Structures are given as C-alpha cells and as structure tokens.
Amino acid sequence: MSQNLENKKIVVEEIKEKFSSAKSAVLVDYRGLTVEESTELRSKFRAAGVDYKVYKNNLVKLAIKDTAFEPLSQDLTGPNAIAFGIEDAVVPAKIVKEFAKAHKNLELKSGVVDGSYCNLEQIIQIADLPSKEVLIGRFLGSVKAPVSNFAYFLSNLIKEKEAQA
Incomplete structure (x- = not known):
C-alpha cells in the first residue's frame, strides 16, 4: 500500500511539472480511436512539440488544485487525454480539431490557454485562429x-x- 501511494505522489509531481511548463492544456476524449489512429495522433503532437499524455482523472485533479488549470477539473470525467502546449499555446487545439475532422471518435472537451479556461466553443475558436x-x-x-x-x-x-x- 505504501509503495502504491509513493508511486501516485510521483505521478502527481510529474503532472504538476507538465502543467507548470505548459502554455496551454487541451482535454480530449479519445474513446474509440484505434491503436493506429492513436499512434498517428501522437506522432502529429510529437512533431509539433506538444506533449500528449493520459493520466488518471483523480491524480490530475490533485495536481491542478490551486492553479490556473483548476477549472479543467469540471471536465475530468470519463477517459481523457491531455495535450500540453509547451512552445505554442494554440497548436494542441489546432491539431486535435484537424485530426477530429477525419476521426469522429476524437472529441475536444475544453482547455486552458494562457491561463484562461476555454469551453468547447472557445477552444474551437482558438483552433481556427491563423x-x-x-x-x-x-x-x-x-x-x-x-x-x-x-x-x-x-x-x-x-x-x-x-x-x-
């Protein structure tokens, strides 16, 4: 039991580090993507300098408590993946929106861009920016x-x- 708690603490610290270095974070529902589609999406993210990861919702909630990313807690239901925009705040939303056009199983949920919470409509508007x-x-x-x-x-x-x- 103690080892499991220590492992969770390590993961929470890793999540905190990712959020602290990110200019943005976009939540996506990846249910229904095949392994090939997930691999393709990950390679698009990697090429654009975006960190894409799946974490347990409870651990993410612990990590983002009292940060600008805390509003994402309300959307952390079901299976989620998080795309962290490290270099460019808009790129994760653009990639997800573009990928979702061809892969209907991928859905944008919400995000935080430059410290501001964005619901689905707002994140789509951000993705449409040049x-x-x-x-x-x-x-x-x-x-x-x-x-x-x-x-x-x-x-x-x-x-x-x-x-x-």
Missing part, C-alpha cells in the same frame, strides 16, 4: 500598404512634375 506567422505577416502587410501607396503617389507626382517642366 498561426502566429500568418498574423505577423498580415500585420506587416497592413503596415506596409499605406507606406507603399504613399511612395507610389510621390513617384507619380515627381514624374508628372518632370513631364510638365
């Missing part, structure tokens, strides 16, 4: 456009004045 690189590109394009238009206007104005002279 990537950071795309957003930066759009921003730079919108900043560049007025400057380019002004330079084009000045160039045409100079050419027009030269033609008149």
